[in-house]
Amino acid sequence: NAGVTQTPKFQVLKTGQSMTLQCAQDMNHEYMSWYRQDPGMGLRLIHYSVGAGITDQGEVPNGYNVSRSTTEDFPLRLLSAAPSQTSVYFCASSYSVQTEAFFGQGTRLTVV
Amino acid sequence: EDQVTQSPEALRLQEGESSSLNCSYTVSGLRGLFWYRQDPGKGPEFLFTLYSAGEEKEKERLKATLTKKESFLHITAPKPEDSATYLCAVQASGGGSNYKLTFGKGTLLTVNP
Numbered sequence: 001n002a003g004v005t006q007t008p009k010f011q012v013l014k015t016g017q018s019m020t021l022q023c024a025q026d027m028n029h030e031y032m033s034w035y036r037q038d039p040g041m042g043l044r045l046i047h048y049s050v051g052a053g054i055t056d057q058g059e060v061p062n063g064y065n066v067s068r069s070t071t072e073d074f075p076l077r078l079l080s081a082a083p084s085q086t087s088v089y090f091c092a093s094s095y096s097v098q099t100e101a102f103f104g105q106g107t108r109l110t111v112v
Numbered sequence: 113e114d115q116v117t118q119s120p121e122a123l124r125l126q127e128g129e130s131s132s133l134n135c136s137y138t139v140s141g142l143r144g145l146f147w148y149r150q151d152p153g154k155g156p157e158f159l160f161t162l163y164s165a166g167e168e169k170e171k172e173r174l175k176a177t178l179t180k181k182e183s184f185l186h187i188t189a190p191k192p193e194d195s196a197t198y199l200c201a202v203q204a205s206g207g208g209s210n211y212k213l214t215f216g217k218g219t220l221l222t223v224n225p
Contacts (some may be wrong), residue, residue: 004155014131020198042116043156043199063162072196098144098203101213103155 001061002026006091013081013111021076021107023091031094032074034059036087040071043090049074050097081111114139114204118216125190125223129168133219135200143205145183146213146224147176159185159198190223197221 009041012027025032033048045058049068065077068081074093088108092101116140125131137145143165148156160169162178169176175186185198197198197220201213 035215040217042217043201043213044215045212050211092155100146100158100161102158102161105155106153 004091004093004102004104006089006107007075008107009105010108013042013078013109015081015083015111017033017081019081019089021078021089021109023072023074023104024072025091025093025102026072027093027095027102028071029093029095029102030071031097031101032068033058033092034064034066034076035090035092036091036105038087042081074098078109080086083111086110086111114202114212114214115218116214117199118200119219120219122220123222125187125221127168127191127223127225128189129187130186130190131166133198133221135183135185135204135216137183138180138201139204139214140156141205143182143203145178146201146203147183147185147200148201150199150218156199179201182225187221190221192225195221208213 004025030051034046035043037043044060047066049055052084055066090106092105094101119134139193147159150156150210159175165180165208167178173188177184198217199214
């Protein structure tokens with residue numbers, strides 16, 4: 001099992017550009033989520049999904065869109081990149097609400 | 113609002129020198145408290161889940177405990193390979209936050225040989 005796979009690992013964007021961060025899991029988990037990690041701050045929840053076709057906002061959703069068309073994939077879209085979105089992004093999945101989350105290796109995004 | 117405070121921010125130990133990391137939390141109703149380990153450039157790796165006060169879990173040199181206000185991660189006779197950032201997270205029960213994990217800022221542990 002590969003677990004949670006994120007692509008790309010590194011990305012540099014110019015302000016105003018759009019892009020999609022990919023996340024795929026092969027554990028048949030219903031729950032998936034996106035976090036961002038910034039220096040001096042804890043991981044913060046951006047969006048999450050409790051199953052295919054169902055998504056909801058987390059703590060810091062502005063500037064990001066998600067969709068969940070399959071159980072395996074949960075892409076995160078940046079609509080118009082801003083320097084404030086420079087961060088490390090982590091995708092996570094879990095079997096249920098109360099079980100542990102498995103994290104991907106992260107995408108380091110720089111917006112210039 | 114759910115809050116998690118970890119202390120100390122950084123801890124430097126000699127190999128074999130036991131110590132504890134603290135995670136204080138404020139949550140309306142605790143569904144679960146999670147401990148993760150994060151190595152540089154990697155994603156968090158799950159260690160433990162604690163669900164109720166008085167619960168304890170152990171894994172190798174690590175032992176996690178839980179009270180109604182805080183959790184401790186005890187590290188016994190640490191080795192250099194235990195060096196990492198340790199993250200604590202809480203999940204509240206009920207309402208719109210039933211899936212949100214609130215993370216602390218972490219404790220950076222360095223174990224010198």
